[in-house]
Amino acid sequence: MNKILKVYLENDYVGDLIEKNGQRLRFVYNENVHVDISLKMPHAIKTHYHKVVYAFFENLLPEGNILELVAKSKGVSQNNPFSLLSVIGEDCAGAIHLHTDSPSIEKTPREFISKDDINHIAINKDGARIVYQKGNRLSLAGAQDKTTVIIDNDEFYAPNFSFPSTHILKFDNNYYENILYNELFCTRLAATLNLPVSKMELINECETPYLLIERFDRSKNGNTIRRLHQEDFCQLLTVSSKNKYQKEGGPSFKEVIETINEYSYRSASDTLMIAKILVFNVLIGNCDYHGKNLSILHQTRSLTPFYDLVSTVIYEHISQDMAMAVNKKYNISMITKKDIITEFNKWGINGERMLALIVNDFKHIIKNAHELSKEEVFSSKQEDISKIIKFIESQFKKIS
Numbered sequence: 001m002n003k004i005l006k007v008y009l010e011n012d013y014v015g016d017l018i019e020k021n022g023q024r025l026r027f028v029y030n031e032n033v034h035v036d037i038s039l040k041m042p043h044a045i046k047t048h049y050h051k052v053v054y055a056f057f058e059n060l061l062p063e064g065n066i067l068e069l070v071a072k073s074k075g076v077s078q079n080n081p082f083s084l085l086s087v088i089g090e091d092c093a094g095a096i097h098l099h100t101d102s103p104s105i106e107k108t109p110r111e112f113i114s115k116d117d118i119n120h121i122a123i124n125k126d127g128a129r130i131v132y133q134k135g136n137r138l139s140l141a142g143a144q145d146k147t148t149v150i151i152d153n154d155e156f157y158a159p160n161f162s163f164p165s166t167h168i169l170k171f172d173n174n175y176y177e178n179i180l181y182n183e184l185f186c187t188r189l190a191a192t193l194n195l196p197v198s199k200m201e202l203i204n205e206c207e208t209p210y211l212l213i214e215r216f217d218r219s220k221n222g223n224t225i226r227r228l229h230q231e232d233f234c235q236l237l238t239v240s241s242k243n244k245y246q247k248e249g250g251p252s253f254k255e256v257i258e259t260i261n262e263y264s265y266r267s268a269s270d271t272l273m274i275a276k277i278l279v280f281n282v283l284i285g286n287c288d289y290h291g292k293n294l295s296i297l298h299q300t301r302s303l304t305p306f307y308d309l310v311s312t313v314i315y316e317h318i319s320q321d322m323a324m325a326v327n328k329k330y331n332i333s334m335i336t337k338k339d340i341i342t343e344f345n346k347w348g349i350n351g352e353r354m355l356a357l358i359v360n361d362f363k364h365i366i367k368n369a370h371e372l373s374k375e376e377v378f379s380s381k382q383e384d385i386s387k388i389i390k391f392i393e394s395q396f397k398k399i400s
C-alpha cells in the first residue's frame with residue numbers, strides 16, 4: 001500500500017513523497033516544476049528513489065531525546081521518518097514543508113503564545129515536550145531542547161504550514177551547564193573575527209534564560225514571511241542524521257570541500273570559510289561540529305551563516321573527539337599545527353599559506369575574548385567563560 005505526503009517548497013506544491021508498504025520511500029516531482037528540493041535530487045529527473053530520498057527527509061527531523069518524545073506524544077514510530085513528517089512536517093529547516101494528502105489545505109490561523117507560556121517552557125527545561133504536547137507540528141534537526149516561533153510585533157505565535165517560523169528558541173538543560181551562555185559567547189566571538197553567524201540574543205526575563213536566534217532561512221517582505229531553502233551536508237552527502245559523525249560514516253572536511261566544489265557558486269570563498277571555521281573550532285574546542293552544523297542556502301548556492309558554535313571541551317563528561325577529523329586525527333588535544341596544514345593541503349590548497357592567513361586574521365581572538373567576557377550578560381558566568389578563554393589561549397599558542 002502506498003501512502004503520500006504532499007511536498008511544498010515555499011508556497012508551491014512540488015511533488016509527492018511516497019512510502020511503499022511502510023518502508024521504501026520515493027519522491028516524484030510534479031510536471032512543470034523547475035526547482036530542486038535537494039541539489040542531490042535535480043528536478044530534471046522526475047522520480048528519485050529510497051537512499052537519497054530517505055537521507056534528505058530523515059535529516060529534517062529532530063534527533064535524540066526530542067525525537068523519542070515526539071514519536072511517543074504523536075503515537076508514531078521514531079524509526080519511521082515518513083510517519084514522523086506526517087505529524088510534524090509543517091515547518092522545517094529551509095523552504096520544505098509537508099502536508100498529508102488531503103484535498104484542500106485550509107489556512108490555519110497561527111496560534112498565539114503568551115510570554116508566560118514561553119517562560120514556563122524555559123523554566124521547566126523541557127521545552128520540546130511542552131511544545132509538542134500543545135500540538136505544534138514543527139520539525140527542526142538537532143538534539144538540544146528547542147522550538148521555533150513566529151515573532152511579530154514583539155508577540156510570539158506558533159508556526160504552522162501556512163505561517164513560517166522566524167526564530168529558534170534554545171532552552172537550557174541540566175546536562176551541559178551554562179550552554180546557552182557558552183553558545184552566545186562563542187557565536188559573538190566568531191562575529192568579532194568577521195565570521196558570518198546566526199544573530200542571537202539571550203533573553204533573561206524569568207529565572208531561566210533562553211536563546212533567541214533569528215532564522216537566516218526566512219525573509220520578510222512587508223508582513224509576509226518567506227521560507228528560503230537550505231540543506232545541510234548530511235543531506236548533501238546522503239548520510240542519515242544517525243551517522244552524522246565522521247567515525248560513523250558522516251561527512252569529513254574533505255567531503256564538505258568536494259561538495260562545495262561541486263555545488264557552490266562561491267566555492268573559493270566558501271572553502272576559505274570552511275578553513276576558518278575549522279581553525280575557529282579547534283581554537284574554542286568545539287568537538288561537535290558535524291555535517292549537520294553546516295548548510296548551503298539554495299538561493300545564493302553558498303554557505304549559510306555559521307550556527308551551533310559551542311566550546312564542548314569545557315564539559316569533561318563528553319567526548320573530546322572532533323566530529324570531523326583533522327588530518328585523520330579526532331582527539332582535539334592531539335591536533336597540531338602540522339595536522340591543520342596537511343588537512344588543508346588535502347583539499348588542494350596551500351595549507352601553510354592558508355593557516356598563516358587565518359592566524360593573522362584571528363590575531364585578536366584572545367583580546368576580543370577578554371573584552372567580550374566583560375559584557376554584562378556574561379558577568380555571572382565568569383568561571384565557564386574563563387575556561388573557554390584559557391583553552392583558546394593554549395590552542396592559539398599551538399597553531400600560531
Ligand SMILES: Nc1ncnc2c1ncn2[C@@H]1O[C@H](COP(=O)(O)OP(=O)(O)OP(=O)(O)O)[C@@H](O)[C@H]1O
Pocket residue numbers: 063093140141142143144145146168198199213214215216217232288292293295307308
Ligand atoms: N539561525 C538559523 N537559521 C536557520 N536555521 C538554523 C539556524 N540555526 C540552526 N538552524 C537549523 O537548525 C538545526 C538545529 O540547530 P542547531 O544545530 O543549533 O541545534 P542543536 O540542537 O544544538 O544541534 P546539535 O544536535 O548539533 O547539538 C540546524 O541543523 C540547522 O538546520
Ligand SMILES: [Mg+2]
Pocket residue numbers: 142143292293308
Ligand atoms: Mg547542530
